[in-house]
Structure formats: C-alpha cells, structure tokens
Amino acid sequence: MIERHPMDQLLREDRIPHIWCSGCGLGTSLTAFMSALQDTGISLDNVSVVSGIGCTGRVAGYVKLDSFHTTHGRPIPFAVGLHLANPSLKVVVFSGDGDLIAIGGNHFIHSARRNLDMTIICVNNFNYGMTGGQGGPTTPIGAKTSTTPYGNFEFPFNIPHLAAASGATYVARWTALDARRLRKSIHEALMKRGFSVVEIISPCPTLFGRFNRQGTGLDILNSYREQTVIQHGADPAKVGIEPGGKIIVGKFVDIERPTFLDVVNQGLKGKFGPPVEKPRAEELAIPSVDE
Amino acid sequence: MKEPSTAEKPKFWRKPLDADRLQVPKGKVHIIKERCKGCGFCIEYCPRDVLGLSDEFNSKGYHFPVAVNEDACVSCKLCDLLCPEFAIYSETIEQEEVEKGGK
Ligand code: SF4
Ligand code: SF4
Ligand code: SF4
Numbered sequence: 527m528i529e530r531h532p533m534d535q536l537l538r539e540d541r542i543p544h545i546w547c548s549g550c551g552l553g554t555s556l557t558a559f560m561s562a563l564q565d566t567g568i569s570l571d572n573v574s575v576v577s578g579i580g581c582t583g584r585v586a587g588y589v590k591l592d593s594f595h596t597t598h599g600r601p602i603p604f605a606v607g608l609h610l611a612n613p614s615l616k617v618v619v620f621s622g623d624g625d626l627i628a629i630g631g632n633h634f635i636h637s638a639r640r641n642l643d644m645t646i647i648c649v650n651n652f653n654y655g656m657t658g659g660q661g662g663p664t665t666p667i668g669a670k671t672s673t674t675p676y677g678n679f680e681f682p683f684n685i686p687h688l689a690a691a692s693g694a695t696y697v698a699r700w701t702a703l704d705a706r707r708l709r710k711s712i713h714e715a716l717m718k719r720g721f722s723v724v725e726i727i728s729p730c731p732t733l734f735g736r737f738n739r740q741g742t743g744l745d746i747l748n749s750y751r752e753q754t755v756i757q758h759g760a761d762p763a764k765v766g767i768e769p770g771g772k773i774i775v776g777k778f779v780d781i782e783r784p785t786f787l788d789v790v791n792q793g794l795k796g797k798f799g800p801p802v803e804k805p806r807a808e809e810l811a812i813p814s815v816d817e
Numbered sequence: 818m819k820e821p822s823t824a825e826k827p828k829f830w831r832k833p834l835d836a837d838r839l840q841v842p843k844g845k846v847h848i849i850k851e852r853c854k855g856c857g858f859c860i861e862y863c864p865r866d867v868l869g870l871s872d873e874f875n876s877k878g879y880h881f882p883v884a885v886n887e888d889a890c891v892s893c894k895l896c897d898l899l900c901p902e903f904a905i906y907s908e909t910i911e912q913e914e915v916e917k918g919g920k
Binding site for chain 1: 861
C-alpha cells in the first residue's frame with residue numbers, strides 16, 4: 527500500500543520527494559501556502575501559481591494546480607499577463623529572493639506601483655541556493671557566501687520596505703518556524719485585493735547556513751526562536767535585517783488602494799463597452815454544501 | 818547539555834478558567850517513513866513530545882521519527898505544517914470513539 531498524506535491531493539505525487547535539502551524551509555513554506563489556500567475555499571480551478579528559477583522556483587512543478595515555471599526573474603511579467611488576460615483568476619507568484627528581488631526586481635517594484643491584484647510569496651534564504659550559494663541583494667552585510675568569502679560588502683534590500691514603498695497593499699514577514707501565523711498571513715494575502723507580499727525567512731542549511739556556520743536546518747529554526755520579535759504594524763523602513771540583530775516579523779502593511787484594473791475601468795468608463803470586472807475572492811469561493 | 822524540549826520548559830501561561838469543561842482532543846500521528854529526510858523539525862517542535870528519532874534508517878539513509886509516546890498526541894497538526902517533506906500528519910480521533918475505546 528502506498529502511504530498517502532492529506533496534502534497529496536494538491537501535489538504532483540510523481541515528483542515527490544522534492545529536490546530540497548534536508549532541513550530546508552521550502553517544504554514548510556509550501557505546506558503553509560497549500561493549507562492556507564485550502565482554508566480560503568477558493569476554487570482550485572481558479573488558482574494559478576507562477577514561479578521563476580531557483581530552489582523556490584521548483585514550487586510550480588510540485589503543485590497540482592495550473593502552474594508555470596518561467597525563466598529567471600520573470601514570474602511577475604508572466605503573472606501580470608495571466609491576470610490581465612483573465613481577471614477572474616487568483617494569481618500567485620511563489621519564488622525566491624534572488625529571482626524576485628534581484629533579476630526580477632524591476633518587475634516587482636513596477637507591479638507593486640501599479641497595484642496589480644496578485645499575491646507574491648517570496649522565500650528569502652539570503653543567497654542564491656540552487657546555483658551554489660552566491661551572494662545576492664538580500665545577503666546581510668558581513669555574511670559569507672561563495673562570492674563574498676571575506677563577508678558581504680553590499681547593503682541588502684529590506685523586502686517589506688521595498689514592497690511597501692513601491693505601493694503594495696499587504697506586506698508581512700514570517701519565518702518558516704512561524705508556520706501557523708504564516709498560514710494565516712498567506713490566507714489574508716490571498717483574500718486581499720491588490721498587490722500583496724508575504725516574505726518568508728527560510729533556512730538554507732546547505733549553503734548559506736554552512737558558509738555562516740549556522741548549523742543544521744533545525745539549529746536555524748531554533749535560532750529564529752531567539753531572534754524573532756513580532757511587531758505588527760512596525761514601520762517597514764525599520765525592519766531591515768542586521769547581522770546579529772533581531773528579525774522583526776509580523777504584518778506591516780494592510781491598506782486599501784484602487785487596483786490597476788479599478789483605475790482602468792474608471793478611466794475608460796462609458797468609453798468602450800462594458801468594463802472588465804474582477805470577481806472578489808469571496809465570489810470565487812466554493813459555496814458550502816448547506817448553502 | 819541538551820537543551821530542554823518545548824514540553825519540559827517552564828510554562829508561563831495560566832490554567833484556563835473553564836479547564837474542567839474543556840476536552841483535550843485525541844490524535845493519532847502517521848509517519849510516512851520513506852519520505853522523511855530526518856530534519857528533526859517534528860520531533861523538536863511537537864508540544865507533547867510524542868515523537869522520537871528512530872535508530873533505523875529509511876531507504877534514503879535518514880533516521881525517521883517514531884511515535885514514542887503515541888497516546889499523548891492532541892492532533893494539534895503542528896507536525897503536519899512544519900514537516901518539509903509531507904511525511905507526517907495527524908488525525909483527530911473523535912472524542913466519542915475515544916470513549917468507546919477506539920483508536
Ligand atoms: S540549497 Fe538551500 S534553499 Fe536550496 S534546497 Fe538546499 S537548503 Fe534549500
Ligand atoms: S499532532 Fe501535535 S501532538 Fe500530535 S504528534 Fe504532531 S505535533 Fe505532536
Ligand atoms: S519533519 Fe518530516 S522530514 Fe523532518 S524528521 Fe519529521 S517527518 Fe522527517
């Protein structure tokens with residue numbers, strides 16, 4: 527008998543076990559996303575998951591949903607196309623910091639600026655895992671990577687601040703250890719209208735952890751227990767990650783702002799035929815049996 | 818010295834006022850040992866110390882968890898959520914069934 531897991535119905539089982547290392551936080555992040563998705567009750571036929579390249583980029587290949595594995599840095603442009611061509615879809619971009627913030631950085635800020643209605647889940651492991659642990663735009667100052675053997679000399683991006691300053695309507699950060707809060711936050715982000723961003727701080731014991739002597743994945747999770755501080759509503763400008771400093775987690779931004787399609791519909795009202803309406807997430811939900 | 822596990826640590830919360838009326842759910846944990854990569858997340862973070870590390874290896878060469886204290890599981894499902902490998906999950910045994918002695 528093949529043993530089955532309750533999550534298997536959302537997984538392409540033929541591709542499991544996944545390639546992620548023992549102690550990597552990506553599997554935990556994916557579980558949090560899938561259980562949040564189940565909790566929202568959104569019809570799975572209306573969900574699309576788009577990933578780019580990298581360890582996190584494998585997500586698109588593991589979920590049994592409409593999904594696409596794009597070229598490096600381009601999940602957001604692909605997602606924008608999906609969303610604008612079919613506004614009734616719930617579009618989720620699930621990718622890593624290197625993919626979304628480095629190579630795809632421009633797409634990230636401009637989609638936030640235009641407030642496209644989609645959810646971005648950005649797993650931040652502070653380096654480029656899949657290609658051998660090179661330093662990237664989120665590598666903390668002083669951290670060792672394969673390309674910064676004397677420590678990183680570049681100031682990193684603070685993802686929540688970047689997202690909030692660019693115009694995102696929902697911004698939160700959690701670690702892979704905060705699994706329950708993370709699930710709730712992803713749920714909120716999925717139901718939020720506008721550009722919602724959830725950053726997940728996740729252990730990469732094989733590369734970033736090894737270069738920086740952080741120990742196993744479990745040691746890194748234990749270190750989050752000491753290092754993280756929950757501060758809902760904290761000023762995103764002040765949540766940058768400093769070496770040896772506290773990691774501030776929580777929901778930082780939750781605001782209302784007209785989305786790109788709202789503005790388009792408003793601007794074109796009465797000019798060309800009926801407007802392109804995007805159903806709200808509640809309307810996409812499967813009605814319960816007793817309704 | 819080994820760090821005390823979550824369950825052994827001093828508790829700072831008070832007893833709920835309606836504690837006598839609350840029913841503690843019962844759960845049963847299932848482990849798909851061939852999927853496990855031995856990260857130990859479930860063992861460390863199970864709030865009831867249900868799990869321990871097996872001495873055996875699975876076919877991938879990892880030590881997988883075993884339920885050493887099976888009856889203590891409250892089906893909080895933290896292990897389901899934390900496991901990166903979809904290798905462990907818990908099931909809530911209905912209170913009724915427990916009373917009837919079912920598992
Ligand atoms: S290299 Fe790092 S991020 Fe990639 S699977 Fe391994 S632990 Fe995870
Ligand atoms: S469901 Fe909760 S109590 Fe039961 S084994 Fe998992 S973590 Fe432990
Ligand atoms: S969390 Fe999952 S992979 Fe890690 S030891 Fe437990 S069952 Fe194995």
